[in-house]
Amino acid sequence: MPQNLFNKVWKLHTVRELPTGQTQLFIGLHLIHEVTSPQAFQMLREMGLKVLYPKRTFATVDHIVPTDSQSRPFSDEMAEKMMQELEKNAKEFGISLFDVRDARQGIVHVIGPELGLTQPGMTIACGDSHTSTHGAFGSIAFGIGTSQVRDILATQCLALSKPKVRKLAINGVLGKGVYAKDVILTIIRKLGVNGGIGFAYEYAGTAMEAMSMEERMTVCNMSIEGGATCGYVNPDEKTFAYIKGREFAPKPEDGSFEKALQYWTSIASDRDALYDDIVELDASKIEPTVTWGINPGQAIGISERIPAISSFSKDEQMTAQRALEHMGFKEGELIEGKKIDVAFLGSCTNSRISDLREAAKIVNGKKVAAHVKAIVVPGSQQVKKAAEKEGLDKIFISAGFEWRGAGCSMCLGMNTDRLKGGQLCASSSNRNFIGRQGSPKGRTLLMSPAMVAAAAINGKVVDVRNIL
Amino acid sequence: MPKITIIKGTGIVIRGNDIDTDRIIPARYMKEVTFAGMGKYPFFDERFDENGNRKAHPFNDERFQGASILVVNKNFGCGSSREHAPQALMRWGIKTIVGESFAEIFAGNCTMMGVPTITLPKEEIDELMDFIEENPNHEIVVDLTNNEISYAEDKATFSMKGSSRKALMEGTWDSTRLLLEAREEIESVAGKLPYLTF
Incomplete structure (x- = not known):
């Protein structure tokens, strides 16, 4: 019977059915970082357990690392303590760690693919909800809690309930100035922030096929914002070409790459595979999209107006009302023209080299508006290096952007990169939750990196299509 | 692991859909290497202003101190996978959460900590919320054996994810030992995975 990728991978990794009705699933690759792992290691010690497959776990530091100066010890004592704890663990x-002194350090969801750790047909897990990013390679990647981090360390397995599989067929050609970020914001807007609960998302269709690996990562990254358990794209020639030659990828020299290709090809969804649900989306109708509220589903096309409270179901009106109060916006207003205070280019959603290139195209030769604080935080040290090699750093710096070290930074405000007071931030990150960017009153507008760059230059939200 | 079959206590209400984990615990309070101190932080930014002054919030309200049954609306706990969020609630004193629906990772984290997440239809959630706000000292009983929540004269039948209910009632909610039982099968699956042998 024809199968989809999710079901094939799930079956291959099934250890057994548990008495609770859940599946014991083997996890092929485990990634950890400094915030959600120390408690898990402590639990292991208390239980007297070892790490069962230490070679299948890789650690890096991203959430708390400062991005201005990365010299040790960090000026933030707690951040330094968390660093030391991870080094000790x-x-x-016996786990490999890419720390700030290592050229391979970066945001966990940027470095996994970059190092060739992320491969098709794998099960992947990390104590971070944006782990779904790795699904861009045709892997099944779960964001997990700390007790589950402990489970994987001790057993290389998770106890999971099998989700259903929904295919999102996104066909058509994206317009000029419309990016992967706009696609995923549109999906979340249409299906809702809880529309994906109980589902794995397969992103398919001609628009997905046309995307680069980095664009696919952006789409998969925000699966969780739509409530989905995970999200993936079937692997293809682009996937294989991206992986080839990377540090942890199978090597052509010893024949392992050829073997891997056989497996990777076999794992893709069969042509007539069945799905529990199919949703279709016309890519050509998507506009540059911006959030106006306090969750990623509260988004509109740049030409649209902020919706009226009465346009929501009664059940959703309270959240919409809360959103308008927090944002200081009124129903019926345009999002275009909103004056911003901060522009943030970064995060596991949009901090890769292609994101920086798109933003740099818009910034090139221009100046950041005088009242805007603008920062670029590359997703990894390798991204930073590659950008500097192309001279992107000079474009950003001469425009008035700050050029930072790699980390999560202002996406979640665990280091000193935070909004102040009620600042309004044009952000290429993934969450516009209240307080997310480090200030309880701070306000976030999610958008594509190109839109962030355009907002930084103009000092307000603009339609990037008019600039390109 | 203890078996969890019945939970009794007073209630506390947080109204609103899509309450995310950044609101339950803002990331900047997670800069600790243990969960021990997390009980200070639930809804921190909503409970205290920038100068540390207390604001009006159910978790600050004298009437709800000591409550152990949290009642919420739809998609509670969406967003980040941070276990810090349910840990903060549990260490504040919450033993079970009753809601219209929950985000998946959040609910999974709760189960693994021994905190049942149970669901009721919206009308019954509304009734329960009103009851708690009017009767903050009244005991509520959540009975997993019979899928029943009772308060005063009212009784409601709740839903719960079958696997979570079973794990909690049988005391296997802390899954590490359970998973480790299958040591041989784990090795056998690992041995057959193509990418572990490339």
């Missing part, structure tokens, strides 16, 4: 349990 990695050493004690």
Whole structure:
């Protein structure tokens, strides 16, 4: 019977059915970082357990690392303590760690693919909800909690309930100035922030096929914002070409790449595979999209107006009302023209080299508006290096952007990169939740990197299509 | 692991859909290497202003101190996978959460900590919320054996994810030992995975 990728991978990794009715699933690749792992290692110690497959776990630091100066010890004592804790745990349990002194360090969902760790047909997990990013390679990637991090360390397995599979067929050609970010914001807007609960998302269709690997990562990254368990794209020639030659990828020299190709090809969804649900989307109708509220589903096309409260179901009106109060916006207003205070280019959603290139095209030769604080935080040290090699850093710096080190930074405000007071931030990140960017009154507008760059230059939200 | 079959206590209400984990615990309070101190932080930014002054909030309200049954609306706990969020609620004193629906990772984290997440239809959630706000000292009983929540004269039958209910009632909610039982099968699956042998 024809199968979809999700069901094939799930079956291959099934260890057994548990008495609770859940599946014990083997996890092929486990990624950890400094915030959600220390408690898990402590639990292991208390239980007297070792890490079962230390070679299948890789650690890096991203959430708390400062992006201005990365010299040790960090000026933030707690951040330094968390660093030391991860170093101690990695050493004690025999786990590879890419720390700030390592050229391979970066946001966990940027470096996994970059190092060739992320491969098709794998099960992947990380104590971070944006783990779905890795699904861009045709892997099944779960964001998990700390007790589950402990489970994987101790057993290389998770106890999971099998989700249903929904295919999102996104066909058509994206217009000029419309990016992967606009596609995923539109999906979340249409299906709702809880529309994906109980589902794995397969992103398919000609628009997905046309996307680069980095664009696919952006789409998969925000699966969780739509409530989905995970999201993936079937692997193809682009996937294989991206992986080839990377540090942890199978090598052509010893024949392992050829073997891998056989597996990777076999794991893709069969042509007539069945799905529990199919949703179709016309890519050509998508506009540059911006959020106006306090969750990623509260988004509109740049030409649209902020919706009226009465346009929502009664059940959703309270959240919409709360959103308008927090944002200081009124129903019926345009989002275009809103004056911004901060522009943030970064995060696991949009901090890769292609994101920086798109933004740099818009910034080139121009100046950031005088009242705007603008920062670029590359997703990894490798991205930073590649950007500097192309001279992108000079474009950003001469325009008035700050050029930072790699980390999560102002996406979630765990380091010193935070909004102040009620600042309004044009952000290429993934969450516009209240307080997300480090200030309880701070306000976030999610948009594509090109739109962030255009907002930084103009000092307000503009339609990037008029600039390109 | 203890078996969890019945939970009794007073209630506390947080109204609103899509309450995300950044609101339950803002990321900047997660800069600790243990969960021990997390009980200070639930809804921190909504409970205190920038100068640390207390604001009006159910978790600050004297009437709800000591409550152990949290009642919420739809898609509670959406967003980040941070276990810090349910840990903060549990360490504040919450033993079970009753809602219209929950975000998946959040609900999974709760189960693994021994905190049942149970669901009721909206009308019954509304009734329960009103009851708690009017009767903050009244005991509520959540009975997993019979899928029943009772308060005063009212009784409601709740839904719950079958696997979570079973794990909690049988005391296997802390899954590490359970998973480790299958050591041989784990090795056998690992041995057959193509990418572990490339």
